[in-house]
Amino acid sequence: MTVNQTQFREAVFDASLAAPGGLTDGRGRAAGARFDVYRNNVAVGLTEVLQTGFPVIRKLLGEENFAAISGVFLRRHPPVSPVLFLYGEAFPAFLRDFEPLAHLGYLHDVAALEMAIRRSYHAADATPIAAERLADIPPEQLGELRLTLAPALRLLRSPWPLYDIWAYNTHEGYPKPAAKAQDVLVTRPEFDPEPQVLPVGGAEFITALQAGQTLGAAVETAQVQAPEFDLSAVLALLLSGRAIISAEL
Amino acid sequence: MLLENPSSYLAFAESTMTETEFLSEITRRTGCGLLLDVNNVFVSATNLGTSAEAYLDAFPLSHVGEIHLGGHHEDADDHGDPLLIDSHDHDIAEPVWTLLERTLAHTGPLPVLIERDDDIPPWPELEREAARAGRALSQLHKVAAE
Numbered sequence: 001m002t003v004n005q006t007q008f009r010e011a012v013f014d015a016s017l018a019a020p021g022g023l024t025d026g027r028g029r030a031a032g033a034r035f036d037v038y039r040n041n042v043a044v045g046l047t048e049v050l051q052t053g054f055p056v057i058r059k060l061l062g063e064e065n066f067a068a069i070s071g072v073f074l075r076r077h078p079p080v081s082p083v084l085f086l087y088g089e090a091f092p093a094f095l096r097d098f099e100p101l102a103h104l105g106y107l108h109d110v111a112a113l114e115m116a117i118r119r120s121y122h123a124a125d126a127t128p129i130a131a132e133r134l135a136d137i138p139p140e141q142l143g144e145l146r147l148t149l150a151p152a153l154r155l156l157r158s159p160w161p162l163y164d165i166w167a168y169n170t171h172e173g174y175p176k177p178a179a180k181a182q183d184v185l186v187t188r189p190e191f192d193p194e195p196q197v198l199p200v201g202g203a204e205f206i207t208a209l210q211a212g213q214t215l216g217a218a219v220e221t222a223q224v225q226a227p228e229f230d231l232s233a234v235l236a237l238l239l240s241g242r243a244i245i246s247a248e249l
Numbered sequence: 250m251l252l253e254n255p256s257s258y259l260a261f262a263e264s265t266m267t268e269t270e271f272l273s274e275i276t277r278r279t280g281c282g283l284l285l286d287v288n289n290v291f292v293s294a295t296n297l298g299t300s301a302e303a304y305l306d307a308f309p310l311s312h313v314g315e316i317h318l319g320g321h322h323e324d325a326d327d328h329g330d331p332l333l334i335d336s337h338d339h340d341i342a343e344p345v346w347t348l349l350e351r352t353l354a355h356t357g358p359l360p361v362l363i364e365r366d367d368d369i370p371p372w373p374e375l376e377r378e379a380a381r382a383g384r385a386l387s388q389l390h391k392v393a394a395e
Contacts, residue, residue, distance in 0.1 A: 002262075022261060022262045022263055023261060024259060024260045024261075024262050025259060025328075025330070026298045027298045031258075031259035031260075033327050034258045034326055034327075035258075035259060037258040037332070037334060
C-alpha cells in the first residue's frame, strides 16, 4: 500500500481522518498514533509562527482564544510557501470574515499592520538617498523629480485608530485610542520596522509616488484629497525613515 | 548548505531506499554537506526498531560539516513500545553521548551544537553539557597527538 503526499498532508491537518495506510512503525505494524507526532509538530510550529508574528492580535484576543483561533486558521490555511516568515498572509482576511469575531472590526487592520511590519523586516536592503540630495535640486525642477521608495516601506489605510491601537498594545503607558481613522507608514530606518501615523494626504501622496507619478503630480493628487496636505512633513517622515532610495530627474 | 538527518516516528512501507542511501545520493548529486544530528539518529533508530550504530556506519560521514546534540522526550506508541520525541527539552541521553564519541572517532573534530529550546535548566547544567562535548573534542586532539 502506498501513501501519497496529498493524503499525508490532508491527514496531518485533519485529526478526524485516520492515519494514511502505508505508514508503519518500522516493524510492519500500522503507524497508528505515531502519526499524531507529525500532526502535533505541524500545529505547534504554525501556531508559534502566528504567536510570534501577531503579538498585538494575541493580546487583543487573549491567549486561550488566540490558540483556538490559530487552530482553526492553520487548518483552513496551511502554508502555501516553504518560507515560514511569509506564513499568516491570509490571517487578516480570516479574522475579518470569522463570524465569532465580527464585532471586532479593527482586527483585520491590526493583523494587516503586524504582517506589514514582518514583511518590512524581511524586505531587501536599499541605500537611502542623503537628505541633501533633495536640497541640491533646483527648486524649479523639484516637481519633475521621480522618487523611488525603499522595499521595506509599507502603507496601511484604516478607518480605525490603527496606529493608536497598535501602540497602546505595544508601548507601556501609551494613551488609550480614541475613535478616528489613521493611515500608517512603516519604514525601516535601521534594522527594525517603525510604524508611524501619516498626516492627512500622506497616503495619497505615497500611493501616487509608488504608481510612478512625479513629485509635482503626487502633490497635486494628495491635495485633491486633502487641501491641507503638508509635503514637508511627509517628506521628513520618508527621509528620517530612510525610505527614499533614489531621486531622479 | 548542510542538510540534516530527521527524527522519524514512522516508516513508509513502500520505501525502496534507506535514509543513508538517500542522503548519500543527495550529497553526490548536489555537492551539499550534511548536518548529523546524533540525537535524531538515536530517536529514529529507537522508534523504528533499527540500529543507530548501523545507521552511523552507513552514513556518509566525510560530508558532515556539523554535529547536533539534543534531548528527547520519552513516550510510548499504541503497542507500548518506546516512542521518542525530538523535543529539545531534556538533558542529552547517555546513549547519545556514546554515539557522539563513536562519530567523532571516525570524523575527527567537528563543530558540535547542543539544541535546547524548552524547559531550559540553570546555566551550570547547560554548561556541564557543553563542557562534556568539549571534552569529547579535546580527547580527539590528545589521541591525535599521541
